[in-house]
Structures are given as C-alpha cells and as structure tokens.
Amino acid sequence: MTRALAVFDFGKTNSKLFVFSHEGELLDERRTKPIWKDYRGRSVLDDAALFDWLQLELAGAASRFDLSGVMISAHGCAFALTRGENELLHPVLDYEQEIPDDVAAVIDPMLPDFSETFTPHLPLGFCFSRHIYWLESKEPETFARVQNIVCYPQFWVWRLTGEAVSEYSYLGAHSQIWAPLKRDFSSLTDKLGWREKFPPIIASGAVVGETTIMTPEGRAVTLAVHNGVHDSNAALAYYRMTGLSGFTLVSTGTWVIIINLDCPLDALDQDRDMIANVTVNGEPAPSLRFMGGREYDRISGEWNKAISRQAVEAVIQRDVFVMPSWAAGGPFPQMQGEIIGGDVEGEERAAAAVLYVLLMTDLSLDLIRSDNTLIVDGGLAKIGLYTAMLGQLRPNQKVVRSSMSEGSATGAAAIAFKALGLAPFKDETTPVAPGNVAGLEDYRNRWREMAEARRAKARTREACHAETSV
Secondary structure, rough: OOEEEEEEOOOOOOEEEEEEEEEOOEEEEEEOOOEEEEEEEEEOOOOHHHHHHHHHHHHHHHHHHHHEEEEEEEEEOEEEEEOOOOOEEOOOEEOOOOOOHHHHHHHHOOOOOHHHHOOOOOOOOOOHHHHHHHHHOOOOHHHOOOEEEHHHHHHHHHHHHHHOOOOOHOOOOOOOEEEEOEEOOOOOHOOOHHHHHHHOOOOOEEEEEEEEEOOOOOEEEEEEEEOOHHHHHHHHHHHHOOOOOOOOEEEEEEOOOOOOOOOOHHHHHHHHHHEEEEEOOOOOEEEEEEEEHHHHHHHHOOOOOOHHHHHHHHHHHHEEEEOOOOOOOOOOOOOOOOOEOOOOOOOHEEEEEEHHHHHHHHHHHHHOOOOEEEEEEEEEHHHHHHHHHHHHHHOOOOOEOOOOOOOHHHHHHHHHHHHHHOOOOOEEEOOOOOOOOOOOHHHHHHHHHHHHHHHHHHHHHHHHHHHHHH
C-alpha cells in the first residue's frame, strides 16, 4: 500500500480528514461538522463526538492506506484545561460567546498594550486569554487543579498521545498570551500566574508521541503523532515551503485571514482588527482578518450555486450595496451590517454577498499595505468570479490561486513531512486573469466612501457613549 499521512483540519464550521501520500498526492478526504452544546450555561465543543469521528475515520484510513502518522491543523481562539494524560477538566469553549460583564470589567483593563502583543482588545473569545480568565474566575476550584492549558491543535495531540505540548503559531494567534518581539510569553501570562500552566513549546510537525488504532479488520496500527499548527499559519508555511516569497496570503474559510510579511509592524491598526500573528518559526506575521466566509453565508442565505457575471453587474447597476459588518471583529467592528439600495433575492443576493466579501478583501489589502503577489487560498479560491474581480480591482498585483484550495491542511502535511525529511510539494498556484465586470471600480469607490463615512459616525457615537458612561 501507498505510504501516507493523515491530516485532520479542525475548522469552526467543518472538520476534515485529508490523507496525503508521501509523494504529496491527495488520496482521500472525509468531512463532518463539529457539534457545539450547552455546558453549565456555556457553549462548548462536543469533543467526545468529534473524537469518535476522528477515531472512526483514522481507523478506516489505516485500513485503506499504509499510514505513517497523524498531523493536526486547527482554527484559532480555543484551548482546553487538562490534568495528567487523560483528564479534561472543562470542555473546549466556543469562542463565539462574550464573557460576563463582571469578568470583563476585571480582565479587559489587564490586557497588555498593543505594542507588546500586537493584539487589539477583541470581543468574545477572539483573545482566548479572556476565556481562560472567565473559567478561572467562575470555577476557581476546577482551575486550581489545572496542570496544563493546551491550545486547540495540541488538545487533539494530547487526546491521541497523553502528551501536553505548546507551539509557536497558536500561542501567538491573537491570544494576548504571547509577545512576538520578545519571542516569549506576555506580561499578562506572568501577572496571572499562568506561565507554568503552559506546557513546553515544541516545533509544529515534530513527532510528540504515538497512538494505536484498530482497523475494521482488527489489525492494530501504531502511528506517529506530529505536533499541530494554527490553520492560517499552516497555509502560510505551505506556500513559503514551495519556494514562494514576497506575497500576501488571502486565506479563506469561515475567516478571511490576510497575511503580508512585508507589512511593517507600525502599520498595524488595532482599531481595524490588524494583528501580528506568529509563524511556525516564531516570527511576527502582520495580519488582518474578518469573518468573510460566515458573512457570505449570512448575507447570501447559504447560497451554494454558481454566481454569474450578469447577476453581479445587475447588482452594480441597481446601486445595491452591502454595508459592514455581519459578524464580530474585522475592519468595521462598530458597525451593524445592512443592505441598502433595494431588495435582492436568490442569485442577485448571492452576487451582492460576493461583492461585499470582495470589497472587504480589497480594502483589507490596502490597510495591510499589500503591493506584492496575491495568493488566494481556501473556499473563495473556488469562486472564479471572486478571484477575477480581485485581479480587476488590483491591476498592479499578480493574483494567483491555489488549485488545492485546502492550504491549511496541505501546509500541515508539508510541515509534518519536513520533520520526516520529505519535501513533496511544489508551487502549484495558477495565475488568475483579471475580470472585466462593468462598473466595478466605481462601485468599489462608492462603497468605500459610504463604509468609511458610516464608520466615522459609529466611532463618534461610541466615543460619546464612553464619555457619558464615565
């Protein structure tokens, strides 16, 4: 049988298994949706159900292929509290929930300055330090028993091996836990006495331990377990490992995460959800993100059919605009999304949604000072109209798309293969021909003017409210 690696890519909306041959060929793919349930009034992951799925699919893959190991890629903003090799003290929190006001009143003033962590004060659990403090303050007896705070990819490593480890790219993913320029834990971590609760940092891809799986035929298969990685940073690593440099990555899924290593850190605007992520090598990675995939689904009504150029041009001609924002975070955090200029339904509503995500991407690229090659990866890379219109709006930049579309999983595979001395992946990006959608540039300019004017009003209202609350 073909030697192969199993890669589990745990997203917020979808969880996936990809099986890659040691030559880099994608051999198999399986999917499920994580279940989020109530636990003591908190939304948490049904980790038992997801682990059952993992074991079932891993056993099937071990039956079909000669698996050598397991690698994990996972979405940001999540962690687990563990003790020993198998005791989970509290389920993994859903990051899309706000902490209680009394908890926020204590932790938020303690969050480090932007110049230390390059992470703004974000809502919900987007800085997972807020959620750690939530559990510590509300369940002190449980927290006192915590031996390890493990990040989400490392949670699955722990479930498979019993070994607790940490990793650069996840610690540094807008957590307020990490200080990128110091390459060390932040002052908040020491202030709250958490440093010793984070296990040792091990490079992503390094073999941490082993797990044994029983195949459907009753055969025991022992697999190496590689240390996991933050998903968008895995995608960044993949393109760098294929020899590409001087590019901006537009990694798309539930989130659109834009990373431009050429952007100076002093250009990051904390009021627009601009942050410094951390690469798998521990380097600062200037980034901006907005919940583009989630927003597209909400605006379009979960539209999953093709969108024609004619539908897009009809929306433009009718002067229908989608204003931000339709999810938390992003460059317009003070604003509530709405559609102005008329009602749209069906394909035209989906066209308005794709225009919105396009214009948010275009603006974000300017904010992060992108003037180099654009690599579009993930779900939006499959929408030819989106990539073509991006090329049309940015004529001075080369736009390419990944034919694999699953950059985080492929990047995770590349990282694990590197630890084995293998380098099977080559540059497979393909150039995108710029589109020719009538009126697009003028439509972009008008959308920006309206969006920025609304932002200015929202910020003024916010400032007035803050003054009257003092």
